[in-house]
Amino acid sequence: MPKTAILIVAAGKGERAGTSLPKQYEPLAGQPMLRRTVAAFDGWPVHVVIGPGQEDLAAAALAGLALPPPVLGGATRQESVRRGLEALASDPPNFVLIHDAARPLVSSRVIGDVIAALEGGADGVLPMVAAADTLRRRGADGGWSLVPRDGLYRAQTPQGFAYGSILKAHRDHAAQEVTDDVALAELAGMKVVMIDGEEKNFKVTRKEDFALAAAMIEPSSENRDVRTATGYDVHKFTTGDHIWLCGLKVPHSHGLEGHSDADVGLHAITDALLGCIGEGDIGMHFPPTDERWRGAPSWKFLDHAASLVHGRGGVISHVDVTLICERPKIGPHRDAMKAKIAEILKLEPDRVSVKATTTEGLGFTGRREGIAAQAIATVRL
Ligand code: CTP
Ligand code: MG
Helix, strand or coil: CCCEEEEEEECCCCCCCCCCCCHHHCEECCEEHHHHHHHHCCCCCEEEEECCCCHHHHHHHCCCCCCCCCEECCCCHHHHHHHHHHHCCCCCCCEEEEEECCCCCCCHHHHHHHHHHHHCCCCEEEEEEECCCCEEEECCCCCEEEECCCCCEEECCCEEEEHHHHHHHHHHCCCCCCCCHHHHHHHCCCCEEEEECCCCCCCCCCHHHHHHHHHHHCCCHHHCCEEEEEEEEEEEEEECCEEEECCEEEECCEEECCCCCCCHHHHHHHHHHHHHCCCCCHHHHCCCCCHHHCCCCCHHHHHHHHHHHHHCCCEEEEEEEEEECCCCCCHHHHHHHHHHHHHHHCCCHHHEEEEEECCCCCHHHHCCCEEEEEEEEEEEC
């Protein structure tokens, strides 16, 4: 079977979208757009090209995915593609599919058809959709003229190529500016086959495109499986001068005993998320007998649970945790805890709630023997 690599170009600035992050890192229906685009190529070896300075954004967007380190792109899309192709040269594939990070809704039908056409002998493959609207061109004089729509098509990605030929085309024609890779393939005399693209494989370009893409991703609410589950955890006080609570180091007259950092708050939320997808509990994923987790920071457990939810196409709607203790006082730390949990789960802070209560001196929490936490999470699948 011929070896096929996927090259996703994500090195742009997303200026037309005007979002606070470059558009490929903006959340789209709860996940960074780039993560969704990579997920669309599930099962294929994906290589991502990112912009200089985007390393941290890319690491956060792609956390937990088994990908090679990203390649650094250039000032134009053409240059980014060329650099990506060059990076594959040490272990060259037979075919390469070049795809925009800004097209997260590419279907397995389109991907399969591109690859099938390459296997059928094409040097290049271009998915296209017919122009449906009446088209007009604005002339230099400001007047509008009708452009006959017949036979006009819009080019999409992934564009597929014989790897050696497209790399050579990029090297030979680097000085000529074009807007897609098929244009270069044609300059190099490669044989390009046109196939059917899909309207939904549109390029997220302007801000309003995010709402459109999100509506296409999220099934209508009545078809959506909304799941809720709880989590509960207790840790005992021991000697010490601080505890870890909801991802924060909080100074205290005691420490909390535990195999990991004993963060009851994050443990309860982790269990609630695992509960939403029927994935057992924290002890099953991170056994206390496993030396790897001795002293481990609990954000790793929560991050793992979130990636299991995302791996199923799930979106975390909301998490809420109640900390049950007489001391320390939670109020002064509440906002920072919310912000920390939101950061770990990549959620907006208003989707996270941190509450606290005492038990009026009653029971083990009342006797200040330990801290309990209970959490609830809601996930849409
Ligand atoms: N791209 C790239 N390197 C560049 C420019 C663009 O890898 N120097 C990528 C973008 O990240 C995007 C794809 O090429 O996934 C298509 O480009 P476009 O939609 O134009 O994205 P941007 O250039 O980021 O957006 P804009 O033109 O609005 O600034
Ligand atoms: Mg651009």
